[in-house]
Amino acid sequence: MSDKFDAGVLDCAVLNERLRRGPYHRWLGVQVVQATTGEIVVEVPWREEFVVNPDAGYTHGGILATVVDLVADWALVTQLGRPFPTVDLRVDYHRPALKGTLRATGTVIRLGSTFSTCEAYVHDEAGKLVASGRGTYATAVK
Amino acid sequence: MSDKFDAGVLDCAVLNERLRRGPYHRWLGVQVVQATTGEIVVEVPWREEFVVNPDAGYTHGGILATVVDLVADWALVTQLGRPFPTVDLRVDYHRPALKGTLRATGTVIRLGSTFSTCEAYVHDEAGKLVASGRGTYATAVK
Amino acid sequence: MSDKFDAGVLDCAVLNERLRRGPYHRWLGVQVVQATTGEIVVEVPWREEFVVNPDAGYTHGGILATVVDLVADWALVTQLGRPFPTVDLRVDYHRPALKGTLRATGTVIRLGSTFSTCEAYVHDEAGKLVASGRGTYATAVK
Amino acid sequence: MSDKFDAGVLDCAVLNERLRRGPYHRWLGVQVVQATTGEIVVEVPWREEFVVNPDAGYTHGGILATVVDLVADWALVTQLGRPFPTVDLRVDYHRPALKGTLRATGTVIRLGSTFSTCEAYVHDEAGKLVASGRGTYATAVK
Numbered sequence: 001m002s003d004k005f006d007a008g009v010l011d012c013a014v015l016n017e018r019l020r021r022g023p024y025h026r027w028l029g030v031q032v033v034q035a036t037t038g039e040i041v042v043e044v045p046w047r048e049e050f051v052v053n054p055d056a057g058y059t060h061g062g063i064l065a066t067v068v069d070l071v072a073d074w075a076l077v078t079q080l081g082r083p084f085p086t087v088d089l090r091v092d093y094h095r096p097a098l099k100g101t102l103r104a105t106g107t108v109i110r111l112g113s114t115f116s117t118c119e120a121y122v123h124d125e126a127g128k129l130v131a132s133g134r135g136t137y138a139t140a141v142k
Numbered sequence: 143m144s145d146k147f148d149a150g151v152l153d154c155a156v157l158n159e160r161l162r163r164g165p166y167h168r169w170l171g172v173q174v175v176q177a178t179t180g181e182i183v184v185e186v187p188w189r190e191e192f193v194v195n196p197d198a199g200y201t202h203g204g205i206l207a208t209v210v211d212l213v214a215d216w217a218l219v220t221q222l223g224r225p226f227p228t229v230d231l232r233v234d235y236h237r238p239a240l241k242g243t244l245r246a247t248g249t250v251i252r253l254g255s256t257f258s259t260c261e262a263y264v265h266d267e268a269g270k271l272v273a274s275g276r277g278t279y280a281t282a283v284k
Numbered sequence: 285m286s287d288k289f290d291a292g293v294l295d296c297a298v299l300n301e302r303l304r305r306g307p308y309h310r311w312l313g314v315q316v317v318q319a320t321t322g323e324i325v326v327e328v329p330w331r332e333e334f335v336v337n338p339d340a341g342y343t344h345g346g347i348l349a350t351v352v353d354l355v356a357d358w359a360l361v362t363q364l365g366r367p368f369p370t371v372d373l374r375v376d377y378h379r380p381a382l383k384g385t386l387r388a389t390g391t392v393i394r395l396g397s398t399f400s401t402c403e404a405y406v407h408d409e410a411g412k413l414v415a416s417g418r419g420t421y422a423t424a425v426k
Numbered sequence: 427m428s429d430k431f432d433a434g435v436l437d438c439a440v441l442n443e444r445l446r447r448g449p450y451h452r453w454l455g456v457q458v459v460q461a462t463t464g465e466i467v468v469e470v471p472w473r474e475e476f477v478v479n480p481d482a483g484y485t486h487g488g489i490l491a492t493v494v495d496l497v498a499d500w501a502l503v504t505q506l507g508r509p510f511p512t513v514d515l516r517v518d519y520h521r522p523a524l525k526g527t528l529r530a531t532g533t534v535i536r537l538g539s540t541f542s543t544c545e546a547y548v549h550d551e552a553g554k555l556v557a558s559g560r561g562t563y564a565t566a567v568k
Contacts, residue, residue, distance in 0.1 A: 021196055022193065022194040022195060022196065022202070023190055023191045023192070023193045023194075023196060024191055024192055024193060024194050024202040024205065025194070025202075048165055049165045049166055049168075049169040050165070051165045051166060052164045052165075052166050052167070053164060054163055054164065060164070060167075060208065060211075061208075061228040061231065062166065062204060062205070062207055062211050062212065063166065063208070065204055065207035065208065065211065065233070066202065066207065066208070067204075069207065070204065085235065085238075086203040086235050087235060087371065087399055088232065088234045088235065088401075088420055089207060089232070089233045089235075090230065090231070090374070090560070091207070091230060091231045091233075092229070092535070092536075092543045092560065092562065093227065093228050093229060093230065093231075094536045094538070094543065096227075109518070109520075109555075109558060110520045110555055110558075112520070114398070115371050115399070115422065117372075117520065117558070129535075129536055132536075132543070134516070134560070136371060136420065136518065138399065140398065140424070229513065229562060230514060230543075230562055232374045232418070232516070234420065236393075236394045236401065251376070251378075251413075252378045252413055252416075254378070256540070256566065257513055257541070259376045259514075271393075274393060274394075274401070276374070276376065278376065278513060278514055278562065280540060282540065282566070305480055306477065306478045306480065306486070307474055307475045307477045307478075307480065308475055308476055308477060308488065308489065309486075310475075311475040332449055333449045333450055333453040334449070334450055335448065335449045336448040336449075336450055338447055338449060344450040344451075344492065344495075345492075345495045345512040345515065346488060346489070346493075346495050346496065347450065347488070347492070349488055349492065349515060349517070350486065350487075350488020350489070350491065351488075353486075353488050353491065354488065369519065369522075371519060372516065372517060372518045373487065373516070373517045373519075374515070375491070375514060376513070377511065377512050377513060377514065377515075380511075
């Protein structure tokens with residue numbers, strides 16, 4: 001697996017350039033702020049369009065699910081050199097996420113030759129845990 | 143629970159007006175096309191921003207997770223009169239979703255006094271199943 | 285995949301003989317009662333050891349998780365000729381399961397060349413839904 | 427919530443006495459070996475009946491799911507004084523679990539007034555991670 005490895009995968013500028021090739025990532029405004037082997041940290045600035053409920057100002061669960069999937073997958077990039085297709089995703093919602101930058105950490109739980117599992121924690125601007133989850137990725141795909 | 147019921151929850155025009163109060167729903171362009179008690183069908187037209195991988199044109203898993211959460215939650219609207227907070231979400235990805243309108247069906251599996259479970263199936267324009275999943279909702283919330 | 289197929293996989297007597305080679309299946313007393321292509325139905329008779337809470341008589345969630353995994357995996361047997369390793373499992377608990385035979389149905393949601401997804405519904409003796417769920421199976425494993 | 431708290435919930439002997447009131451826990455032979463606030467560690471000795479595949483000697487996924495549910499739920503006991511009904515469960519299978527004592531750790535991710543989330547890691551006798559997962563518990567139930 002590691003023949004795809006490239007020192008650039010621990011360099012935030014390189015990771016951001018690659019991450020932001022994806023139109024949805026650009027729309028989200030997501031930025032990698034930290035990367036070590038097996039762990040990645042991103043920030044997602046607030047957008048008015050994230051809101052599901054205009055009275056309460058809650059962020060849509062789908063935005064939080066996106067962030068969980070994104071950091072779980074990109075945790076793999078720090079070890080395997082690229083993202084992989086998501087097989088399935090689990091997201092737990094802990095508190096409403098209100099206006100403010102989200103900060104999320106993705107960590108590799110276990111690398112496998114066919115499937116790999118990663119977990120993710122999403123915090124709000126005040127540092128409170130708003131969502132967490134895990135994803136399975138098809139790491140055998142060529 | 144049913145004191146919150148209102149005949150309007152089976153009327154697509156009324157449902158769309160309520161659904162589209164959410165800024166993220168408007169951004170998605172989602173439309174309810176069918177509603178019966180316990181089941182809702184929506185369509186989501188393509189947006190260039192949905193893409194995660196500009197070479198392959200794949201839709202981001204977070205968009206599909208959003209659609210799963212949305213129709214699972216709005217299936218509850220047809221029985222309980224309003225959406226409820228998502229407790230947790232499971233999404234399975236079956237095939238890459240390429241350019242084209244998504245069509246998704248949400249169904250109530252079980253209504254409970256504290257939490258309820260719904261499932262969702264998302265098809266692409268050719269009618270192929272691209273994702274499916276289920277969500278738990280906090281239906282006791284006042 | 286279908287070179288492993290064998291007409292016996294739709295014959296309950298043959299399926300039971302194979303299923304019951306597993307010591308845990310024998311302990312559970314599980315029996316296949318119906319099998320069609322892509323769907324299997326089993327019954328699990330009550331055992332006093334299933335109980336988690338001796339005051340209330342509730343069946344342990346792990347027993348219900350076992351039944352979900354078992355019928356999801358054996359739904360694959362009806363199409364691919366054998367069970368496959370579980371990648372991950374999701375189980376939703378709908379009602380306490382009390383003393384009485386459990387009846388569970390497993391269905392293939394989607395067959396894939398690397399992984400496949402199945403779902404399961406578990407009913408109690410009165411026909412009430414006590415648990416449901418889905419599993420991902422590594423169907424590429426040789 | 428903490429009015430149900432009792433210093434005994436951090437005492438392994440007391441926890442084991444309570445845990446082993448459950449017939450299925452006795453059958454599993456599970457023992458609490460460590461308990462701190464928000465975290466519990468148990469050991470489950472091998473039983474021949476755990477096997478699903480008599481040729482390969484693999485432990486049934488349902489046994490591992492049981493252990494995930496059990497330690498996730500009993501992590502709550504160390505903070506809330508008692509176990510709670512499982513709402514739903516996610517289990518990831520990382521490696522086949524062969525003959526040998528299982529050691530599992532359950533941790534509270536987040537305590538809530540209605541729902542709480544816990545995670546679990548299960549290791550084999552050699553210290554390898556064989557399964558992990560998370561559960562949602564209905565902590566509002568009286």
